[in-house]
Amino acid sequence: MRVLGLSSGTSHDAIDAAVVEFGLDDDTLHGTLVHAAAHPYPAELRAEILDALPPRDVTLAAVCRLDTLIGQSFADTAAATVAAAGPVDLVCSHGQTLYHWVDDGIVRGTLQLGQPAWIAERLGVPVVSDVRTADVAAGGQGAPLVSLLDTLLLSGLPGPAGALNLGGIANLTSVGQGAPVAFDTGPANALMDAAALAGTGRPYDEDGRLAAAGQVDPALLAALLAEPYYRREPPKSTGKELFHADYLAGHLAGRPPLPVEDLLATLAELTARTVADAVRERGLRSLVVSGGGADNPVLTERIGALLPGVELLRSDALGLPSAAKEAVAFALLGWFTAHGLPGTLPSCTGAKGGRVLGRITPGHGPLRLPEPLTGAPAAARFSC
Template identity: 65%
Template sequence: MRVLGLISGTSHDGIDSAVVDWSMEDGVLTGVVERTGERPYDHELRARIVAALPPNPIDMAEVCRLDTLIGQAFADAAEAGGPADLICSHGQTLYHWVEGGTVRGTLQLGQPAWIAERTGVPVVSDLRARDVSAGGQGAPLVSFFDLLLLAGLPGRSGALNLGGIANLTVRELGIAYDTGPASALMDAAVSAATGMPYDEDGRLAAAGRVHEELLRDLLAEPYYRALPPKTTGKELFHPGYLARIASPYGPALPDLLATLTALTAETVAAEIRRHRLDTVIVSGGGVRNPVLVGMLRERAGRARIAPSDEFGVPSDAKEAIAFSLFGWMTAHGLPATVPGCTGATGPRVLGAITPGRGPLTLPVPLREAPDRMRLDAASARGARAAVR
């Protein structure tokens, strides 16, 4: 079954896509990654998304407009993504309602009807809400994908995603959680100072020096000491949060970015050391930042830091591939959550299904979930640029 996964993460810079042809035999799920892509949001839409993020106020009229506009942007990405039997759309998280460490609700915008109408293909969407309603954090859902990917690796292993927020999955403990910001605060600093979306290749951070006193203040954030399961996002790590802590020091932009890079590296590495990991498979946009990866390797102790590309998972497309997997699981009536990772009371089949054109026809439900996964991304090489 060919499933197109679509996601826009906490960097809210655009839509990642991956078409994966899934098949299962003897408990092993094989995914052939046929195409991956990235479609940036247009400037006006991205600006409206940023303006709607907490702690900024927003009215219901703008929520409605954004639900439509993001849905249409996802429909554009789906149309360019290539043929598929099913689409699984994460949408764009606008708010994750957390009180006292408990997730009360979550909101992803991007009306799936626009995708189904444009493509004629059924769409699985709104995946996080079911886990939250079962007492979970709604994140990190990618832990289900990670544990299948890590199965069979020697030693103690983990999977790390460096997006706007960093999340870590630990195979031996069957847990996963957000460690804190990855690029969220770095991107906020660059955007405020230059109008650019991020520090390309970490060049500004490379020119700066870590401000140790500011770093100590940043590391005092209580979130880092909270025990998993836990999740966070830009409802905590937003530009106002950064300005409140950093402004008294008045650091130059390169020094601020060097310090924020060290913050991400240290908060992630502390968890890697705590779990005594031997291998960490890393994905996400942070893999392209050599300053961040260098600091992480310096602080991660004995762990080997390996890009997910070595394991058949293009680092830029991991979460899109994971959501393709979730769509396949839902279509086959299988749960795609790990209660020990999200904190839910049990595993759940995720999402709601919007029919495409014609009768809604789903595969015969499977009795058993896969216990291992094998990915082949060879056919996706060279195809990424074609779907941008």
Template identity: 65%
Template sequence: MKVLGMISGTSHDGIDVAAVDFTLRDGLLHGTVDYAGSSPYPEELRVRLMRALPPSALTFAEACELDTLIGRAFAEVAADAAERAGGVDLICSHGQTVYHWVEGRQVRGTLQIGQPAWIAERTGIPVVADVRVRDVVAGGQGAPLVSLMDVMLLSGLPSRPAALNLGGIANMTVLRPIGGGGPVAYDTGPANALIDAAVVRASDGRLRYDEDGRLAAAGRVDDALLTELLAEPYYRLDPPKTTGKELFHADYLAEALTGHPGLSDADVAATLTALTAQTVADQVRRHRIDTLVASGGGCANPTLMAMLRERLTGVRVTTTAEFGAPTDTKEAIAFALIGWHTVHGLPATVPSCTGASGARVLGAIVPGAGPLRLPEPLATAPTGLRLSGAIG
């Protein structure tokens, strides 16, 4: 079965896609990545979305219009990707997260927009969507759902491996935590969210991210600001836990900088990059990780990766490309995997990672152009994932 996975992540800059042809053999799921790519949001839509995100107020009218406009954007990208992949049997759309309702350590709700009916209508292909909320209802964080792929993809590694995703928010999956038990996964804090906010601030909106880490590389880490940032209570919470731009947004940065008016833009970027590296490294050391497998947009920032490696002497730091998953489309592959599990009647969560009371089959299915026909349910889930043929 060939599944197209789609997601726009916490950087809110575009739509990542991956078409994966899955075959189950001898308990292992083998996936050939026939197409992987990314399409930016139209600039007007991206700006409109960013203006609507927390802490901004939002009307139902604007929410409805964004749900439709993002759904239509996803539909066009899906149609193009499906054609490039030579056709697909199923689409799994994560959509765009706009709010994650967290009270203390309890997630009360989560909202992803990008109406999947537009995708089904445009392509004629069934769509699995709304995949996070079932885990939340079961008492989980609704994240990181990518932990399913992390556990399956890295299952063959010995000792203490972990997966790290550096999107807007950084999340980590630890396969074999100290003290035993099942895998654990959680958001460690911001990855690119605050760095991006600093670049937007420094460039008056002309730039959206620190390309090649150049701004941070030109600055110096301010120890006083870094110490204040590290005092954020979120970092001291025990997992499972999750966060997002509801906490780490432009106003959060502006407030943090009020006591440091003399810092240059480069010094601010360097300090925020060090914040990401430090909060990740603290968790890697906490779990005595010996192999860290990174993915996400942060892998393209050499300044961030250098700071991370400096803090992790003795840890092998590599990327998911070594395991067949392009670093910038790993999450799209993960949602293709979730879609495959859903239509085969299999749970697609790791309860010890999300904190849910049990594993759950995720999502709702929007039929395509014809009658909805699902594969025969599988009694046993695959134990591992092997990827090949990945292309950019």
């Protein structure tokens, strides 16, 4: 089965697409990455998305407009991907998270926009979407959903092992010590990107150059590390409803002006410290790193320095290109849903049980899905 995974993360910069050819051999799922690409959002649409993020208030008219425009942009990406990679049997679209409603550590709801009917109409194939809500309804965090991919991918590594994704938010999956555990550790690029945009007008600190030229401000770092979220026990999840530009501005208010280089160095240290604390707490011996933050040498070098004795390797070494991992994760979730298999692990999300994820928008003609499987794969292996 060929599945197209579509995703846009908390950096809100592009739609990631990955076409994966899946085949099941006994209890091992083999995935061949046929095509992967990132399609930047149109500048005007990205600006509208950013304007709608917390803590800003938005109207229902704005929500309706964004749901449509994001859905059309996802459909454009899907069509371009199929033109490059050939037909697919199914699409799984994560859409764009606009709000993750967390109240005292409990996820009450989650909102991803990007109406899937635009994709189904454009390609004529079924689309799985709204993949987080079933887990939330079952008492889970609805995140990190990449934990399904991580646990299957890490099954061949000597434990305890972990997978770290450095997107706008950093999330960690840990295996090899009983049931798998997964949670958001805190910000990865979210606050650094906000600081880079405010200080330079550019959306991010390319290759960590500005952070490399700066010095960590100990007082600011201590204030940032006092955030109560870091001391919550997993399962837990967060996003830009907490770690946004105004959150950072609040910490900077009343302090002497800080050069952007020093601010970025401090924020990189914040991410490295919170990640390293989580990895040490789980006693991990190896860490598979992916996401945009994996290309920031300041960040990865600091994580490595804080974790002596822990082997760091990119997901590319396991046949899964770092930049494509999130989109591949949603292709995998689509495959699980199509085969009637739960896409969540209760120990990772905190739900009372595994749930088949999402809702399905039919394409053209009758909806036909594979026969449900009675058992889930125990491992996954990927190649390009």
